[in-house]
Amino acid sequence: MNVSFYGHVRQYESIKDEIDSNMREVLMSGKYVLGPMLSRFEAEAAKYFGTKHAIGLGNGTDAIWLALMALNIGPGDEVITHPNTFFATAEAIWIAGAKCVFVDCDPKTRNINPDKIERAINKRTKAIIPVHLYGQCADMPRIKAIADKHKLAVIEDNAQGIDGRGDTFKQGELSDAMATSFIIQKNLGCFGDGGMLVTNRDDINEKVRKLRNHGSAQRDHHSFGFNSRLDDIQAAVLSAKLKHITAWTDRRRALAARYTAGLRKPKHFTLPYEVPGYRHVYHLYILETKLAEDRDGFVKFLNDHGVDAKTHYSIPIHKQDGYPWGKKARIVGSVRNAEKNAASVVSLPMFPELTEQEVDYVVEQCLAWDRAHA
Numbered sequence: 001m002n003v004s005f006y007g008h009v010r011q012y013e014s015i016k017d018e019i020d021s022n023m024r025e026v027l028m029s030g031k032y033v034l035g036p037m038l039s040r041f042e043a044e045a046a047k048y049f050g051t052k053h054a055i056g057l058g059n060g061t062d063a064i065w066l067a068l069m070a071l072n073i074g075p076g077d078e079v080i081t082h083p084n085t086f087f088a089t090a091e092a093i094w095i096a097g098a099k100c101v102f103v104d105c106d107p108k109t110r111n112i113n114p115d116k117i118e119r120a121i122n123k124r125t126k127a128i129i130p131v132h133l134y135g136q137c138a139d140m141p142r143i144k145a146i147a148d149k150h151k152l153a154v155i156e157d158n159a160q161g162i163d164g165r166g167d168t169f170k171q172g173e174l175s176d177a178m179a180t181s182f183i184i185q186k187n188l189g190c191f192g193d194g195g196m197l198v199t200n201r202d203d204i205n206e207k208v209r210k211l212r213n214h215g216s217a218q219r220d221h222h223s224f225g226f227n228s229r230l231d232d233i234q235a236a237v238l239s240a241k242l243k244h245i246t247a248w249t250d251r252r253r254a255l256a257a258r259y260t261a262g263l264r265k266p267k268h269f270t271l272p273y274e275v276p277g278y279r280h281v282y283h284l285y286i287l288e289t290k291l292a293e294d295r296d297g298f299v300k301f302l303n304d305h306g307v308d309a310k311t312h313y314s315i316p317i318h319k320q321d322g323y324p325w326g327k328k329a330r331i332v333g334s335v336r337n338a339e340k341n342a343a344s345v346v347s348l349p350m351f352p353e354l355t356e357q358e359v360d361y362v363v364e365q366c367l368a369w370d371r372a373h374a
């Protein structure tokens with residue numbers, strides 16, 4: 001059996017009529033950029049997230065750095081995050097011109113460890129960017145308390161966590177702004193690139209709306225800006241898909257439970273940790289080999305047996321080449337857990353259209369590898 005990592009076409013086929021009809025509506029309207037479909041999707045998204053504003057943007061990376069720019073965070077400023085995330089989290093900080101300050105992740109949740117944040121704060125610190133990594137919310141109440149105490153902004157990187165929540169909090173509730181990505185492989189994916197910033201702050205909304213459109217809120221009037229708009233065809237796809245996100249998340253959670261039940265008590269790898277009371281949306285279902293040296297062999301074994309397993313992410317950002325670290329980034333304390341994470345993670349296929357038979361086959365292969373290492 002072959003089990004692929006993504007189910008893009010299966011998803012399209014499952015709601016083809018809704019997507020096609022929305023797309024046809026845009027095509028026949030002749031309004032493809034900043035048109036009525038974008039406004040409609042922005043209104044639907046704001047309602048869904050429970051935020052005052054939702055701004056459609058070109059991609060998720062832009063959403064993060066445009067938020068930083070709207071908060072006047074740039075050269076000379078520092079922004080705290082953790083290094084075991086997708087590269088774009090740090091990249092957005094660099095695009096804004098600020099310095100990226102890495103602290104370690106929590107070994108169980110792999111999200112930023114709130115205990116490590118305060119010692120990284122100095123007079124140049126302006127913001128914290130927690131990532132809801134793999135689909136589980138970061139500890140927002142503690143992060144927000146630290147930010148308030150030191151008068152820092154918080155921008156949630158929610159590219160991986162859409163439709164999740166904490167035990168006592170919602171996404172987007174305890175931050176100044178929340179960025180998300182709609183690139184196809186994310187839990188809510190369009191047919192190309194897309195992103196969004198949601199916020200309850202009128203000032204951020206106003207600035208980002210201008211920044212995404214050449215600094216223009218009114219025809220022929222411009223201030224400094226860029227071009228980063230979610231186009232109406234993508235908004236049409238997303239408007240159709242947003243109606244299904246809760247059911248898709250429930251399905252991901254059911255498949256994750258099936259993986260966890262099937263993989264029970266492996267000797268050579270560990271299963272994902274779910275914070276009690278949180279809604280983990282399983283953007284990724286991540287195993288961790290107990291020994292780092294086992295990881296590549298495990299992935300190869302799965303690949304050789306038809307399972308498209310991957311790694312997210314095998315090189316932590318501070319180990320990537322090509323950046324002048326002294327000026328652009330610094331590490332505070334040990335980032336041992338982030339490094340261990342990078343060395344030992346294995347991502348199994350996880351998407352709502354995955355079948356039970358496929359999950360059971362992947363489980364079988366994982367257990368076969370585990371036994372072979374006994």
Ligand SMILES: *Cc1c(COP(=O)(O)O)cnc(C)c1O
Pocket residue numbers: 059060061062085086088089131157159160180181182183193194195
């Ligand atoms: C995907 C992703 C981004 C960037 O989103 P793009 O739309 O690809 O720019 C940022 N942060 C995280 C954690 C991501 O997974």
